[in-house]
Amino acid sequence: DAMVIQNPRYQVTQFGKPVTLSCSQTLNHNVMYWYQQKSSQAPKLLFHYYDKDFNNEADTPDNFQSRRPNTSFCFLDIRSPGLGDTAMYLCATSNEPGGNQPQHFGDGTRLSIL
Amino acid sequence: GQQVMQIPQYQHVQEGEDFTTYCNSSTTLSNIQWYKQRPGGHPVFLIQLVKSGEVKKQKRLTFQFGEAKKNSSLHITATQTTDVGTYFCAGRNRGATNKLIFGTGTLLAVQP
Numbered sequence: 143d144a145m146v147i148q149n150p151r152y153q154v155t156q157f158g159k160p161v162t163l164s165c166s167q168t169l170n171h172n173v174m175y176w177y178q179q180k181s182s183q184a185p186k187l188l189f190h191y192y193d194k195d196f197n198n199e200a201d202t203p204d205n206f207q208s209r210r211p212n213t214s215f216c217f218l219d220i221r222s223p224g225l226g227d228t229a230m231y232l233c234a235t236s237n238e239p240g241g242n243q244p245q246h247f248g249d250g251t252r253l254s255i256l
Numbered sequence: 257g258q259q260v261m262q263i264p265q266y267q268h269v270q271e272g273e274d275f276t277t278y279c280n281s282s283t284t285l286s287n288i289q290w291y292k293q294r295p296g297g298h299p300v301f302l303i304q305l306v307k308s309g310e311v312k313k314q315k316r317l318t319f320q321f322g323e324a325k326k327n328s329s330l331h332i333t334a335t336q337t338t339d340v341g342t343y344f345c346a347g348r349n350r351g352a353t354n355k356l357i358f359g360t361g362t363l364l365a366v367q368p
Contacts, residue, residue: 184344184358185299199355232298241348241356242287244301 145169148233148248155223156256163218163251165233171246173239174216176208177232179250185232191216192239223255258283258349260359268365275335277362279328279345286348288321288328289356294341335366 146167155161165174173192177185189198191210205227207219220227230252234245259282269275279288287306291299303312305321305328312319318331328345345359 182363184361186358187355190355234299239355241289241346242304242306244289244304245299245356246301247298250298 146233146235146246146248148231148251150251151249152252152254154254154256157225158222161220161223161253163220163231163233163253165216165218165248166214167233167235167246168214169235169237169246170213171235171237172213173236174210175234175236175245176206176216176218177234178227179230179232180228188218190239197239220253223253225255227253228255229253258347258357260345260347260357262343262345262359262362264362265360266363266365268367269335271337271366271368272334275332275339275364277330277343277345277364279330279347279359281326281347281357283326283349285325288325289346290319290328290330291344291346291358292341293344293361297341299344332364335364337366337368339364340366 149164175190176188178188179185187199188202188206189208205221210216230250232250233248236243236245262279289304290302293299303319308325309323310321316333320329342361342363344361346356348356
């Protein structure tokens with residue numbers, strides 16, 4: 143089945159230690175999104191790629207970076223995680239940008255900063 | 257900026273009772289999507305509404321888009337324990353840049 147796969151499912155890291163989360167998709171979608179979701183809150187968009195074009199949200203901290211080396215893979219890099227970055231990180235894809243296509247989410251990576 | 261609020265935040269029902277969550281946007285939307293997120297899971301797309309006043313049904317779920325395209329609702333008839341989860345609406349601003357704004361969500365608990 144075509145799907146969005148995130149690795150790892152759970153990640154524990156130390157305060158200030160860089161961490162990378164990965165996402166791959168077999169849907170061949172043009173757009174890949176990264177969301178941060180804290181407990182009992184809605185997903186918050188960090189940034190997205192439309193093909194190779196990177197689109198950062200204005201309020202995304204500089205600490206958060208992303209790479210999309212090819213259509214199938216996208217990475218979220220957190221350079222110096224703080225305690226406030228503990229959250230679920232969700233990757234999603236859609237065929238087109240613009241919010242008029244369904245988004246397909248991965249299972250997420252639950253990140254804990256100690 | 258654009259805000260999308262949902263009420264209630266939390267609803268606890270007995271199995272078999274009906275449930276409704278309401279979604280209100282501060283701006284006019286071009287479309288609205290609904291997602292369900294089971295506890296510990298990820299959001300799953302349910303449906304999209306585009307036209308003013310549109311009503312769509314999926315089995316026991318009825319979705320409605322307001323005439324002014326600033327609000328939407330999801331109604332579940334005769335809830336079941338499998339309906340447990342958080343229901344999010346997500347809307348796109350008319351003429352805005354390319355993103356959905358997720359609503360605050362409604363957590364539904366169903367007691368058997």
